[in-house]
Amino acid sequence: MSSRPLAIFGGTFDPIHIGHLSVAWEAAELLDAEVRLMPANVPPHRPAPLASAAERVAMLRVALAGQSRLALDARELGREGPSYTIDTLRELRDEQGERPLVLLLGADAFAGLPGWHRWRELFDCAHIGVLSRPGVDAVLPEALAREAASRRVDDVAALRTASCGKLIELAVTPLEVSATRIRELLAEGRDPRYLLPGGLFDDPALLQPYRR
Numbered sequence: 001m002s003s004r005p006l007a008i009f010g011g012t013f014d015p016i017h018i019g020h021l022s023v024a025w026e027a028a029e030l031l032d033a034e035v036r037l038m039p040a041n042v043p044p045h046r047p048a049p050l051a052s053a054a055e056r057v058a059m060l061r062v063a064l065a066g067q068s069r070l071a072l073d074a075r076e077l078g079r080e081g082p083s084y085t086i087d088t089l090r091e092l093r094d095e096q097g098e099r100p101l102v103l104l105l106g107a108d109a110f111a112g113l114p115g116w117h118r119w120r121e122l123f124d125c126a127h128i129g130v131l132s133r134p135g136v137d138a139v140l141p142e143a144l145a146r147e148a149a150s151r152r153v154d155d156v157a158a159l160r161t162a163s164c165g166k167l168i169e170l171a172v173t174p175l176e177v178s179a180t181r182i183r184e185l186l187a188e189g190r191d192p193r194y195l196l197p198g199g200l201f202d203d204p205a206l207l208q209p210y211r212r
């Protein structure tokens with residue numbers, strides 16, 4: 001098997017910021033993959049987003065305009081109730097046949113994996129690519145460390161020889177940017193224009209959900 005992997009980068013994107021874009025772009029380059037950004041509807045393990053699903057999609061569309069490697073996949077927003085990653089990956093597996101799938105997770109999200117619904121089954125559907133993130137403690141919960149040990153590979157080429165089941169660390173350029181910090185700045189009436197994709201400032205309505 002040697003087909004171009006499809007990588008999924010899920011998140012709340014409340015709002016999308018340059019940390020997301022930069023790591024997704026670098027992962028696309030490192031893996032030579034198609035990367036889809038996939039906004040989550042009702043994230044099972046975190047508070048509800050400030051922006052509605054439609055508002056987050058509008059920001060993603062602006063952020064992703066005019067480039068070739070990153071695309072939007074809004075399928076989870078069409079679903080009722082919590083969006084579980086395992087359901088999404090199973091759906092993608094049915095659509096994509098044997099094509100390698102890669103679930104991209106920031107190091108913080110990866111360390112929290114044992115809290116996810118049917119987390120071990122994620123490896124039955126996809127590889128996992130862990131993106132380095134500044135300030136994240138690398139100590140993994142024991143169950144995850146055990147699972148990771150047998151799956152870890154160093155060479156991205158290994159992700160093309162199987163459709164799922166491997167784990168790779170992707171050393172992307174560290175950018176200490178978070179949506180939390182951006183929401184705080186906007187709520188204070190500040191203007192974090194260089195932490196956000198440029199187009200978000202062209203339409204003042206896009207950032208309205210974060211201004212108090």
Ligand code: ATP
Nearest residue numbers: 010011012013019105106109133175177178179180
């Ligand atoms: P919040 O501050 O609201 O928790 P966030 O900035 O972490 O948001 P999410 O939408 O929750 O953004 O993140 C989606 C995915 O992007 C997660 O896997 C997260 O780890 C990853 N991610 C976000 N920001 C970065 C960054 N600066 N570097 C690497 N990974 C990141």
